[in-house]
Amino acid sequence: MNNRLKVLRAERNWSQxxxxxxxxxxxxxxxxxxxxxYDPSLPLAFKxxxxxxxxIESIFSAQGTPR
Amino acid sequence: xxDLPRRxxxxxxxxxxxxxxxxxxxxxxxxxGSAVLGDQPGAVGFGLTAALITAALATGFVACVxxxxxxDEAAREAHKWAWWWGGSGGMAVGAVxxxxxxxxxxxxxxxxxxxxxxxDIFVSGMxxxxxxxxxxxxxxWAGWWLKHR
Numbered sequence: 001m002n003n004r005l006k007v008l009r010a011e012r013n014w015s016q017x018x019x020x021x022x023x024x025x026x027x028x029x030x031x032x033x034x035x036x037x038y039d040p041s042l043p044l045a046f047k048x049x050x051x052x053x054x055x056i057e058s059i060f061s062a063q064g065t066p067r
Numbered sequence: 068x069x070d071l072p073r074r075x076x077x078x079x080x081x082x083x084x085x086x087x088x089x090x091x092x093x094x095x096x097x098x099x100g101s102a103v104l105g106d107q108p109g110a111v112g113f114g115l116t117a118a119l120i121t122a123a124l125a126t127g128f129v130a131c132v133x134x135x136x137x138x139d140e141a142a143r144e145a146h147k148w149a150w151w152w153g154g155s156g157g158m159a160v161g162a163v164x165x166x167x168x169x170x171x172x173x174x175x176x177x178x179x180x181x182x183x184x185x186x187d188i189f190v191s192g193m194x195x196x197x198x199x200x201x202x203x204x205x206x207x208w209a210g211w212w213l214k215h216r
């Protein structure tokens with residue numbers, strides 16, 4: 001699964017630790033999410049969408065699916 | 068979806084250290100307690116030892132539940148993966164050693180550190196498997212995080 005977490009975070013000048021704090025996860029988890037090596041659960045994906053105030057489908061996309 | 072307010076969590080390392088410390092402390096107290104009280108004659112000493120060990124392990128379990136609630140979903144996934152693949156893999160490796168030793172001929176004696184009575188050898192076998200499982204678990208846990216960096 002692809003995601004735009006790194007871009008969205010950079011747009012807001014947040015560090016990984018800042019985002020981790022808002023999501024209630026560790027910085028390592030944010031890193032794993034950003035590199036696409038770990039796919040979040042549905043509740044965490046909803047939380048991410050809420051933090052960035054964007055719909056889930058604008059943040060996550062299936063691998064290989066054109067945006 | 069559950070939309071509860073965010074709870075303040077300790078970091079994974081801090082919560083792990085706290086849970087381990089509490090468990091070791093209670094385990095130590097139970098060990099001292101059983102050494103002192105376990106000397107009581109007959110069933111009383113045996114019962115007291117069993118009760119103290121039960122209390123220590125129950126506390127350890129409670130500490131584990133608390134720690135599990137502190138860590139996030141990726142950390143849980145790493146532990147679940149490590150538990151299954153690392154623990155099972157470690158057990159398989161340990162089983163090779165144990166089964167080989169079990170099928171040895173009578174002329175080949177076990178090292179003295181394994182114990183001399185059947186009960187001692189049984190406990191040594193269990194502890195060996197546990198050590199192999201822990202080694203496998205640790206390697207698999209580290210591997211999971213390296214793979215997901």
